[in-house]
Amino acid sequence: MNTLLNTLLSISGRALSLDHFSFIVFGVTIIIGCRAEVTHYEECGNKLSFRVQRAMAESDTARISVVVTLRDSSGIAMEFPFLSVQTARVALGHLTKEEISILCQHTNVQYIDTPKTRFPTQ
Amino acid sequence: MIVRFIGMVLIGVACMFAQSFNRAKVDVRLWDYVEQIQQTSTSLKPLSLFKSNTSSALVDVIVFSTSLNEARSLGIQPIATYSKFFTAQVTVDQLIALSNLPSTTYVQASKVRYPKLDKSIVEMKVDKLHTGTGVDKVYKGKGVIVGVIDSGIDWKHQDFRLDSDTTKSRILFLYDATTGKEFSQPQINNELDGTPANVVDEEDYSGHGTHVASIAAGDGSTSNGKYVGVAPEADLIIVKAGDEGFSTTNIINGIEYIRRKADSLGKPFVINMSLGGHLGAHDGTSEEELAVEDELNNKVGRQIVIAAGNEGGDRIHADGTVTQSGTKQFNFTIPNYTPNSGTVNDYVIFSMWYKAGDNLTVTITTPNNTTVTATSGQTKQQSTTQGQINISNAPTGANPVNNAKECYIEIYDATTNVPASGVWTLTVTGASVSQGGAFDIWLAVSSMGAEITGGATFTKLVGMPGTAENSITVGSYVTKWSWTSLAGTVGYSGSDRTNNFSTFSSMGPTRDARQKPDVSAPGQAIAAAMSRSTSPSTQLQVAPAGKYVIEQGTSMASPHVAGLVALMLQAKPTLTPTQIRTAIRNTARSDAFTGTIPNAQWGYGKVDAQAVLQNILSVRLESDAIPNTWVLRQNYPNPFNPSTKISFSIPERMHVTLKVFSVLGEEIATLVSEELAAGDYSTQFNASTLASGMYFYTLTAGNFSQTNKMIVVK
Numbered sequence: 001m002n003t004l005l006n007t008l009l010s011i012s013g014r015a016l017s018l019d020h021f022s023f024i025v026f027g028v029t030i031i032i033g034c035r036a037e038v039t040h041y042e043e044c045g046n047k048l049s050f051r052v053q054r055a056m057a058e059s060d061t062a063r064i065s066v067v068v069t070l071r072d073s074s075g076i077a078m079e080f081p082f083l084s085v086q087t088a089r090v091a092l093g094h095l096t097k098e099e100i101s102i103l104c105q106h107t108n109v110q111y112i113d114t115p116k117t118r119f120p121t122q
Numbered sequence: 123m124i125v126r127f128i129g130m131v132l133i134g135v136a137c138m139f140a141q142s143f144n145r146a147k148v149d150v151r152l153w154d155y156v157e158q159i160q161q162t163s164t165s166l167k168p169l170s171l172f173k174s175n176t177s178s179a180l181v182d183v184i185v186f187s188t189s190l191n192e193a194r195s196l197g198i199q200p201i202a203t204y205s206k207f208f209t210a211q212v213t214v215d216q217l218i219a220l221s222n223l224p225s226t227t228y229v230q231a232s233k234v235r236y237p238k239l240d241k242s243i244v245e246m247k248v249d250k251l252h253t254g255t256g257v258d259k260v261y262k263g264k265g266v267i268v269g270v271i272d273s274g275i276d277w278k279h280q281d282f283r284l285d286s287d288t289t290k291s292r293i294l295f296l297y298d299a300t301t302g303k304e305f306s307q308p309q310i311n312n313e314l315d316g317t318p319a320n321v322v323d324e325e326d327y328s329g330h331g332t333h334v335a336s337i338a339a340g341d342g343s344t345s346n347g348k349y350v351g352v353a354p355e356a357d358l359i360i361v362k363a364g365d366e367g368f369s370t371t372n373i374i375n376g377i378e379y380i381r382r383k384a385d386s387l388g389k390p391f392v393i394n395m396s397l398g399g400h401l402g403a404h405d406g407t408s409e410e411e412l413a414v415e416d417e418l419n420n421k422v423g424r425q426i427v428i429a430a431g432n433e434g435g436d437r438i439h440a441d442g443t444v445t446q447s448g449t450k451q452f453n454f455t456i457p458n459y460t461p462n463s464g465t466v467n468d469y470v471i472f473s474m475w476y477k478a479g480d481n482l483t484v485t486i487t488t489p490n491n492t493t494v495t496a497t498s499g500q501t502k503q504q505s506t507t508q509g510q511i512n513i514s515n516a517p518t519g520a521n522p523v524n525n526a527k528e529c530y531i532e533i534y535d536a537t538t539n540v541p542a543s544g545v546w547t548l549t550v551t552g553a554s555v556s557q558g559g560a561f562d563i564w565l566a567v568s569s570m571g572a573e574i575t576g577g578a579t580f581t582k583l584v585g586m587p588g589t590a591e592n593s594i595t596v597g598s599y600v601t602k603w604s605w606t607s608l609a610g611t612v613g614y615s616g617s618d619r620t621n622n623f624s625t626f627s628s629m630g631p632t633r634d635a636r637q638k639p640d641v642s643a644p645g646q647a648i649a650a651a652m653s654r655s656t657s658p659s660t661q662l663q664v665a666p667a668g669k670y671v672i673e674q675g676t677s678m679a680s681p682h683v684a685g686l687v688a689l690m691l692q693a694k695p696t697l698t699p700t701q702i703r704t705a706i707r708n709t710a711r712s713d714a715f716t717g718t719i720p721n722a723q724w725g726y727g728k729v730d731a732q733a734v735l736q737n738i739l740s741v742r743l744e745s746d747a748i749p750n751t752w753v754l755r756q757n758y759p760n761p762f763n764p765s766t767k768i769s770f771s772i773p774e775r776m777h778v779t780l781k782v783f784s785v786l787g788e789e790i791a792t793l794v795s796e797e798l799a800a801g802d803y804s805t806q807f808n809a810s811t812l813a814s815g816m817y818f819y820t821l822t823a824g825n826f827s828q829t830n831k832m833i834v835v836k
Contacts, residue, residue: 046518050501050530053518067370067409069523086378087416090409092371111523113409115371117567118399120273120330121429121585122675 044104049113056097063094068103069111076108144221148229152181156214180211189225196220211611242337242644245601246682247732248352251689257735258743258798263353263688265695267294267391268339269380270681271373272331274298274324274362276653277310279332279669281340281351282358289315292339292355294387296324297379298362299372327365329653333673334396335360336651338681339688344669349649352685352731353692359383359391368397373587374413377426381417390423390691394684396677398431398585400438401566403475404633407524411590418592418699423691425702426593427684429676430639431585431628437578438565444482444552445559451549453576454565461540462569468541469534470568472548475633476527478520479557482550484529486511489544497553498527510536545575562633581722583628584638594687594703595638597725598624598645598679599715605647605672608663615647615674622715623723627676630722639725640703641710645679647672686731694738701738709733740794741780745802749773754821754828757807761833764810768793770821771802778823782807785816793819809834 048056055064068083068091070076077085082099085091092115095103104112143156185208187193190200193208196219200208212220220226243249254260275282277293284290291310298304305322312319326332339358342350361376363369377393384391402408406415414426433439442450454470461468476482481498488508496502496513503512512534516527531548533541552559562582565574588595600619607613616625624646630638649664652671662672687702697705710727712719719727736742749771757766772778780794790812793805807819814836820829 046520046522048518049521050514050517054514065371067374069409069412086374087413089416090374090413092374111521115369115409116399116401117367117369118373118397118410118586119367120328120675121396121398121431121677121680122330122673 041105042107044101047104047109047111048100049111051114052100052112055114056100063096064100065115066093066095066100066112067091067115068093068109069113070108071110072108074108076106079106142222143218147221147226148217152183152217152229156217180213181217183210183212183217183220184208184230185210185220186227186230187223187225188227189223192223192225193220196223242601242648242682243350243352245644246352246686246729248682248686248689250732251735252350252354254743254746256732256743257693257739258741258801258803261689261692261735263339263356263685263692265389266353266356266688266691267359267380267384267387267389268335268353268356268684268688269359269361269376269384269391269393270331270335270338270684271361271363271368271376271380271393271395272334272397273328273365274326274331275335275358275360276326276329276332276651276655277305277322277324277360278314278654279336279340279651280344281336281342281349281651283314283341283343285341285343285355288343292341293358293360295379295383296322296360296362297376298324299375299379300362300364324362325655326362326653327655329656329658329671330396330673330677331360331362332653333648333650333671334394334677334681337648337678338394338685340651344651344666349651349670351650352682353688356685356688356692357389363397370408370410373397373410377410377413377417381424384424390695390697392424392684392687392691393426394428394681395426395587396429396675396680398429398588399566400433400564400585401471401473402586403473403521403524403526403528404562404564404582404584404586404589405475405524405526406589406591406632406634406636407521408586408589411587412523414587414590414593422696422698425687425691425699426590427680427687428588428590428593428595429585429680430588430595430597430630431583432626432675432677433583433585434623434627434629435580435625436583437573437575439563439579439582440574440577441560441562441579441582442550442577443558443560444550444555446552446555448555448559449549449551451547451577452563452574454546454548454572455575456541456543456546456568456570456572458543459570461535465535465537467535468569469532470541470570470572471533471566472529472531472563473566474529474531474550474561474563476529476559476561477557478525478527480527480555480559480561481553482515482527482529482555482559482561483553484513484515484531485547485549485551486513486531486533487547487549489542489546496529505536505539507539508542509533509539541570541572581629582631582633584630584632585628588628589632589636589638591636592699592703594640594683594706595725596645596676596680596683596729597629597639597642597723598627598674598676599642599724599728600624600646601644602647605649605664607661607672608665608667609660611661613647613661613672615672619646621713624674624676626674627679627723630725637720637725640707641683641725641727641729642716642723643679643682643729645676645682646674648674648678650678683729686729686734689731690734690738693735697738705734705737709737740796741798741803741805743801744769744804746799747802748800749802752821752823752826752828754819754830756830757819757832761835762809763834763836765806765808766832767804767806768819769802769804772798772823773800775799776823778821780805780819780821783818783820785818790817807832
């Protein structure tokens with residue numbers, strides 16, 4: 001991938017023909033696509049809490065309330081418009097199982113859990 | 123016959139009066155009262171501060187007695203009975219008779235501690251800031267937003283309106299996170315202007331949020347200022363996150379909402395959260411704690427204040443260490459209880475956390491010796507006759523947020539088999555231990571009051587989000603324990619522990635050994651605004667009727683500090699969260715009750731609002747008497763290392779600068795640069811980063827300028 005990128009960048013430094021330009025645009029598009037996939041997605045691994053996993057396995061409801069811990073919120077709101085990004089590290093959502101399955105693969109998603117209940121300290 | 127009977131009664135009464143008054147057994151404050159009543163001068167009304175109702179002939183007393191029956195034989199009706207004493211309202215005759223009973227050890231006058239928010243306000247020296255004493259001006263929170271995430275608010279309550287125009291609310295926004303409804307200040311004002319539009323339909327059904335908001339920012343106008351809050355001129359943004367329970371989703375929504383609104387208005391803000399829970403890691407990494415950290419890190423003009431929790435003395439935490447193959451066992455007891463009808467509503471939930479590198483096995487043993495076991499990486503679900511038992515022991519490995527393993531245990535009524543009453547056992551075994559084998563277990567929730575009866579500790583009880591790193595977590599201490607209720611009786615909150623910590627106040631530290639709580643503030647028997655949507659007992663209400671109520675908890679301690687933060691932000695709107703917390707911590711008081719600070723119970727001690735403001739202000743007002751002339755005094759001590767005090771006087775209000783220069787004329791520091799009223803001031807200069815040598819300090823104001831020398835010697 002890097003080799004291809006270097007080749008394209010070295011070509012771009014020369015006088016460009018239309019063919020060259022088309023090749024660069026096409027190539028860069030491919031690279032952006034590939035890089036996005038490579039850098040933004042990974043296995044869900046231990047990112048889904050067992051509470052979420054259980055809800056996904058057992059829930060009859062179409063959507064599950066989740067709290068998403070982010071490594072970085074950059075671009076998350078754009079990529080996942082169904083998610084409500086609250087702060088740099090926390091997003092909320094009422095998501096389908098499919099949405100959770102896709103979301104958890106994003107590298108900026110650190111953990112997905114269900115909300116908890118807190119009580120008045122009275 | 124009737125005449126003879128009346129005559130006997132009169133003789134009897136006369137005999138009672140004739141009975142000697144055994145002073146040795148009676149509180150000295152009652153002596154004069156008894157004697158004046160006996161001498162009955164109708165024009166002389168005795169001072170009776172120990173009487174809850176001055177128009178009544180009855181006296182409030184605390185009787186230390188070994189026989190309740192002997193007291194009852196005098197016609198006395200005990201109100202509250204304890205092992206060594208009872209409380210009662212008695213006549214003078216009964217008081218005299220009591221003093222002569224062999225079973226009476228002592229009769230104490232009731233110390234009526236009026237159930238005031240102003241008691242706590244005075245204790246914290248907030249009253250000094252409301253009058254501008256010892257600081258440069260009056261501080262009441264003007265220009266600062268107090269955000270409250272709680273059960274809503276009684277937005278009609280007079281104490282949340284403008285003092286200058288009671289048809290105007292100080293609530294800028296009221297957001298119900300449970301429904302998504304949002305109401306603005308104009309909409310609320312429209313309801314208060316005499317011709318309500320009936321659009322704002324929010325209510326505070328539990329009353330908790332109203333009480334909390336009024337401690338932080340009520341103006342006490344319904345009580346003529348008696349129950350004034352800490353920041354009575356602050357604006358309010360209220361988020362209703364629930365009634366009796368608050369979802370972390372609503373809490374996070376609420377934090378973001380308040381921040382967004384405050385940012386749009388360009389105002390500094392403080393958020394109070396008098397809430398908490400124990401389902402989580404207790405290390406600052408729960409979802410709402412991460413949101414708190416995001417809102418505080420590298421920001422200015424804001425802080426978030428959180429209640430420590432009311433689990434002090436509760437048997438809900440245990441910890442320990444296991445070696446390879448070693449075990450540690452804890453008993454927990456499910457008391458006798460009446461199961462709720464239906465299923466999935468009787469439950470006990472444990473949250474256990476341990477190091478990522480360890481593999482621990484957890485076994486639950488029911489009262490009839492059925493066992494369910496799950497080792498690290500496993501989930502076990504087993505239906506037993508004594509309840510459904512689910513153990514999820516880090517089935518997907520360590521939590522990536524804090525790199526710790528969570529074992530989550532549920533015991534509940536999935537079927538008609540409810541969790542059985544009796545003694546259960548939780549056993550932890552070291553399956554493979556490479557990181558020390560330490561673990562913490564919280565009995566996070568139970569519907570029937572289960573508790574760890576064998577091996578409970580009373581530490582690490584600060585709840586979440588109270589374990590968040592950079593927020594301010596507040597414990598509670600006692601400033602009063604009795605009050606005169608609307609019903610005319612004296613109410614008591616436990617035993618007299620005035621000045622000591624509240625026994626309910628949760629003790630730290632956090633699971634990751636950080637200092638929490640940060641400080642302690644008054645939280646016991648606090649009178650503050652009552653929601654019109656509630657109907658508490660008249661024993662808990664105080665006058666005026668239907669407007670104020672007694673509540674207690676770290677919920678009440680936290681808004682005292684939130685209000686103080688509002689005063690700090692009024693003084694310095696660009697303070698960072700760290701500066702705010704540091705100033706509150708560093709100026710907190712210690713005494714014989716707190717012992718050495720910081721500690722797990724008190725944090726850094728009792729909050730001192732006046733000291734906090736003096737700490738953050740660049741100058742301290744020593745006297746507001748108007749000086750005759752400008753003076754820049756010689757610093758003291760001098761020579762010094764590393765700090766010295768510089769004093770000056772200004773005879774009129776003016777912008778003042780006080781700067782320090784090197785011998786080369788290089789500006790070293792600006793100690794003061796602000797408009798000051800006439801008065802005597804002082805400021806501290808710290809030269810810890812400077813080399814030994816001579817320096818100059820110059821006071822400039824209008825046409826006045828004076829320079830003095832000072833010497834740093836290291």
